[in-house]
Amino acid sequence: MSTLTRPHELSHLGVLEAEAVHIFREAVAEFERPVLLFSGGKDSIVMLHLASRAFAPAPIPFPVLHVDTGHNFPEVLTYRDLAVKRAGVRLLVAGVQQYIDEGRLHERADGTRNPLQTVPLLDAIRDNRFDVVFGGGRRDEEKARAKERVFSLRDEFGQWDPRRQRPELWSLYNGRHRPGEHVRVFPLSNWTELDVWQYIDQEPIILPSIYFAHRREVFRRGGMWLAPGAWGGPRDGEPVEIRSVRYRTVGDMSCTGAVDSTARTVPEVIAEIAASTLTERGASRADDRMSEAAMEDRKREGYF
Amino acid sequence: MTTLLEPALATGSLLRLATAGSVDDGKSTLVGRLLHDLRVVMPDQLAAVERVSRERGLAAPDLALLTDGLRAEREQGITIDVAYRYFATPKRRFILADTPGHVQYTRNMVTGASTAQLAVILVDARHGVVEQTRRHAAVAALLRVPQIVLLVNKMDLVGFDKNVYAEISADFERYLERLGVDDPVSIPISALRGDNVVEPSAAMDWYQGPTLLRHLEEVPPAPDPAEQRARFPVQYVIRVGEHDYRGYAGQLVSGVLRPGDDVVVLPSNRRSTIAGIDIAGRPVNEAFAPQSVTLRLADDLDVARGELIATAGSAPEPTRELTATVCHLAERTLRAGDRVLLRHTTRTVQAIVTELVHTLDVTTLETGAGPEALHVNDIARIRLRTAEPIAADDYAVNRHTGSFVLIDPSIGDTLTAGLIGGRP
Ligand SMILES: Nc1nc2c(ncn2[C@@H]2O[C@H](COP(=O)(O)OP(=O)(O)OP(=O)(O)O)[C@@H](O)[C@H]2O)c(=O)[nH]1
Numbered sequence: 001m002s003t004l005t006r007p008h009e010l011s012h013l014g015v016l017e018a019e020a021v022h023i024f025r026e027a028v029a030e031f032e033r034p035v036l037l038f039s040g041g042k043d044s045i046v047m048l049h050l051a052s053r054a055f056a057p058a059p060i061p062f063p064v065l066h067v068d069t070g071h072n073f074p075e076v077l078t079y080r081d082l083a084v085k086r087a088g089v090r091l092l093v094a095g096v097q098q099y100i101d102e103g104r105l106h107e108r109a110d111g112t113r114n115p116l117q118t119v120p121l122l123d124a125i126r127d128n129r130f131d132v133v134f135g136g137g138r139r140d141e142e143k144a145r146a147k148e149r150v151f152s153l154r155d156e157f158g159q160w161d162p163r164r165q166r167p168e169l170w171s172l173y174n175g176r177h178r179p180g181e182h183v184r185v186f187p188l189s190n191w192t193e194l195d196v197w198q199y200i201d202q203e204p205i206i207l208p209s210i211y212f213a214h215r216r217e218v219f220r221r222g223g224m225w226l227a228p229g230a231w232g233g234p235r236d237g238e239p240v241e242i243r244s245v246r247y248r249t250v251g252d253m254s255c256t257g258a259v260d261s262t263a264r265t266v267p268e269v270i271a272e273i274a275a276s277t278l279t280e281r282g283a284s285r286a287d288d289r290m291s292e293a294a295m296e297d298r299k300r301e302g303y304f
Numbered sequence: 305m306t307t308l309l310e311p312a313l314a315t316g317s318l319l320r321l322a323t324a325g326s327v328d329d330g331k332s333t334l335v336g337r338l339l340h341d342l343r344v345v346m347p348d349q350l351a352a353v354e355r356v357s358r359e360r361g362l363a364a365p366d367l368a369l370l371t372d373g374l375r376a377e378r379e380q381g382i383t384i385d386v387a388y389r390y391f392a393t394p395k396r397r398f399i400l401a402d403t404p405g406h407v408q409y410t411r412n413m414v415t416g417a418s419t420a421q422l423a424v425i426l427v428d429a430r431h432g433v434v435e436q437t438r439r440h441a442a443v444a445a446l447l448r449v450p451q452i453v454l455l456v457n458k459m460d461l462v463g464f465d466k467n468v469y470a471e472i473s474a475d476f477e478r479y480l481e482r483l484g485v486d487d488p489v490s491i492p493i494s495a496l497r498g499d500n501v502v503e504p505s506a507a508m509d510w511y512q513g514p515t516l517l518r519h520l521e522e523v524p525p526a527p528d529p530a531e532q533r534a535r536f537p538v539q540y541v542i543r544v545g546e547h548d549y550r551g552y553a554g555q556l557v558s559g560v561l562r563p564g565d566d567v568v569v570l571p572s573n574r575r576s577t578i579a580g581i582d583i584a585g586r587p588v589n590e591a592f593a594p595q596s597v598t599l600r601l602a603d604d605l606d607v608a609r610g611e612l613i614a615t616a617g618s619a620p621e622p623t624r625e626l627t628a629t630v631c632h633l634a635e636r637t638l639r640a641g642d643r644v645l646l647r648h649t650t651r652t653v654q655a656i657v658t659e660l661v662h663t664l665d666v667t668t669l670e671t672g673a674g675p676e677a678l679h680v681n682d683i684a685r686i687r688l689r690t691a692e693p694i695a696a697d698d699y700a701v702n703r704h705t706g707s708f709v710l711i712d713p714s715i716g717d718t719l720t721a722g723l724i725g726g727r728p
Pocket of ligand 1: 326327328330331457496497
């Protein structure tokens with residue numbers, strides 16, 4: 001179903017795609033050492049797809065980086081390895097587990113490892129001298145992200161200083177930075193969750209299986225369905241049951257919740273999202289609930 | 305009645321809009337109302353708003369809280385910024401640039417308006433068109449936002465009086481006429497109660513026009529590329545093998561291009577013909593704005609990033625002398641003699657500010673004397689000389705090839721936004 005009326009009119013997805021491709025090309029033209037953050041989640045999968053369209057018929061001219069919490073869904077890791085092979089890109093992995101084993105990071109009391117990703121990420125950026133880092137952040141995700149720039153300047157601690165963010169006019173992006181600093185670039189800034197799903201439906205994009213309804217052992221914690229695993233759940237008094245669920249985001253198993261679902265195809269997922277009663281983050285990320293200002297705080301700390 | 309599923313399944317066009325209004329005209333309430341009535345707001349967010357409203361002792365949920373990220377900052381006195389919001393109907397997707405309305409925040413409105421196809425300006429029905437309103441309208445007109453909509457808000461506080469609305473909208477139209485803008489649309493609303501925002505107003509049956517949302521759904525989304533001259537700034541050169549493939553990657557900012565078209569590469573002024581156009585590595589019959597594509601040329605020209613490919617015969621004359629209307633964005637001042645970097649499309653060149661001609665008071669539309677320096681939020685006419693020629697159009701003709709930003713060469717900050725040409 002389309003409501004376009006003119007021969008030379010792009011659909012909203014066409015406009016968003018053209019904008020994202022433009023952003024990728026700007027960054028690659030203006031910087032020397034780009035890298036794309038690839039988690040195996042749907043936003044990073046869409047980014048990888050857009051990057052391959054932006055530079056075809058040449059291969060994607062940068063590697064991808066996965067910050068592995070050590071508690072990832074096995075399905076997602078399998079998918080990740082396949083996806084980078086198909087795209088012909090080099091995969092770098094920064095492992096939280098290694099930092100814990102070496103005593104450079106400590107497990108949190110709640111077992112959540114998402115906040116621990118910051119240090120390995122910043123180290124990988126420094127060690128590889130990356131000057132531009134593509135992230136899948138969208139402005140519709142969160143109030144604190146609504147004013148994020150497409151080109152977001154970070155200091156050598158990865159910190160985001162609101163005073164140093166530059167006004168972005170027309171489609172002129174300013175990526176100038178000092179040695180040691182880097183710029184986060186968000187090609188999907190103007191996409192909504194629904195746009196991402198519609199684009200996945202329109203393009204030949206395959207997602208990890210956990211995005212679709214499947215039967216899985218889960219238990220209830222903090223109002224979410226969590227999957228048992230080596231990361232430490234469930235505790236006593238948290239009974240495990242088998243339910244039909246899917247994931248709306250993928251991340252650390254300790255804090256990524258599943259939602260009840262029967263959607264087995266992309267259109268069915270779209271229909272469920274449209275009718276859903278919880279925002280994406282409210283439904284699936286325990287770490288976002290820790291405090292109202294959680295996102296803002298972590299952004300200042302150099303998290304994604 | 306619109307079901308929730310419809311926008312999810314439809315593909316429509318995209319409209320970018322910017323809002324402006326002085327403090328307390330109800331801009332946050334309006335945006336909250338739109339998000340609420342279009343069910344962009346999920347029950348978990350609404351529950352949070354209800355809880356906070358209760359804690360603050362309010363009788364009804366304060367919808368302005370839905371967009372409150374900025375208010376907290378204002379209280380702390382940090383950056384006031386443009387925030388982007390997203391909503392959809394079965395016909396269209398909308399990207400709304402929410403710009404705070406203080407006097408000193410002209411730069412935010414300039415930023416939001418630079419990409420907007422439509423500007424929504426709010427006034428309080430009790431106060432009518434005030435200095436701020438004139439300022440916002442002038443900025444929207446200056447940035448050539450194609451459509452301007454006046455919302456006469458808080459109609460509930462003036463008894464939904466037809467005459468109050470008629471007087472304010474006539475006043476506004478007179479001012480816009482002076483700015484050279486014809487046929488603005490004005491709509492009487494109550495953002496608080498929702499009248500004429502998404503649902504028509506029962507209290508104002510004397511108003512025959514569309515609700516805000518209907519109007520947003522029906523305005524033409526963008527100029528028709530078929531009626532524009534083709535402009536293609538080269539972003540990046542894609543090569544495969546030594547001689548196998550060389551394509552010029554970029555976004556067509558205006559017009560239509562087809563294989564076989566005669567083109568000129570600027571500023572070097574070399575001619576060629578388009579041999580082929582690819583999208584994602586596959587050939588297509590034509591490309592139109594704003595598609596991102598890759599052009600292949602018939603001749604071996606070795607075009608670089610920063611050059612402009614344009615249809616032969618309608619190309620701009622490259623120049624090193626520019627006159628522009630600028631809005632200064634940074635705390636650091638700008639003076640005649642300053643050396644800066646000028647970023648125009650994908651080209652960055654060195655430039656010198658040769659003259660600050662005069663300032664422009666956007667509320668009175670009067671020009672002042674040539675200033676010593678430009679301060680943040682100043683709007684002025686200036687002249688520049690660039691180290692190398694650039695291929696620019698008048699901003700009035702093309703917002704992409706007619707605009708630039710000035711960059712501080714030492715710290716890299718964006719200093720000034722510029723609109724090329726126009727009235728002296
Ligand atoms: N009676 C009435 N009050 C309104 C209406 N719209 C907004 N208000 C009230 O006017 C006050 C200011 O509204 P806000 O939405 O916060 O206005 P704002 O200052 O333009 O918003 P920001 O500058 O973005 O913070 C609030 O107390 C609103 O409840 C309306 O249509 N009718």
